[in-house]
Amino acid sequence: MIKELEAAIGYHFQNISLLQNALTHSSCANERWHDSLMSNERLEFLGDSILGMLVAEYLYRNFPDRPEGDLTKMRADMVCEQSLAAIADQIDLGRHLNLGKGEESSGGRTRPSILADAVESVLAAAFLDGGMEAARAFVERFVLPRVPVRKRSNEDYKTVLQELVQQQKNQQLQYLLVGESGPDHDKHFEVKLTLNGAVIGRGTGSSKKRAEQAAAHAALRAMGR
DSSP states (O other): OHHHHHHHHTOOOSSHHHHHHHTBOHHHHHHHHSOGGGSSHHHHHHHHHHHHHHHHHHHHHHOTTOOHHHHHHHHHHHHSHHHHHHHHHHTTGGGGOBOOHHHHHTTGGGOHHHHHHHHHHHHHHHHHHHHHHHHHHHHHHHTGGGOOOOOOTTOOHHHHHHHHHTTSSSOOEEEEEEEEESOGGGOEEEEEEEETTEEEEEEEESSHHHHHHHHHHHHHHHTTO
């Protein structure tokens, strides 16, 4: 089962006892050894700090126009209990946890708080086993794809879309003017928007800028944003 979890995580542990410790809930540690220090709580403490730092670094580097308040809210969304529990579900982490009998019988394997704590513990175990490179790889694989796109009141659709596509490398947005009609005092412009050559939105407006905004808005709606 451990090998299955390693495959899901995408990391092979040199010291497998670190991963086993990360999977041990306090209910199990207290029941087996009567010692909470044998649980994953210390790893959770370390993992929480590593996760916060790596996410903060990513947001700082990739959202240079966002103020501290926006970055704080974005980080909070990414490292909250709900987000981490979703990662646990993604790698089927609950199935691998070591729980005490009481926690097992009360549904601990699916409890969001336990799953979220275990994700932080696994991250810390990877850090201790393989250094910051291993921890960063875990965060890049499971946490960073969940970057929320927050729309500010003074922000346009083009900016929102640009930030969204920049979450992946080598993405190219292009706005192309495909039509223009009407007299000078009542012009109408039509723009198509492509992502890596594929059309993802179209828009019209009384200026090219408004047509581009409409195309970006259409693309965001198509993406469910």
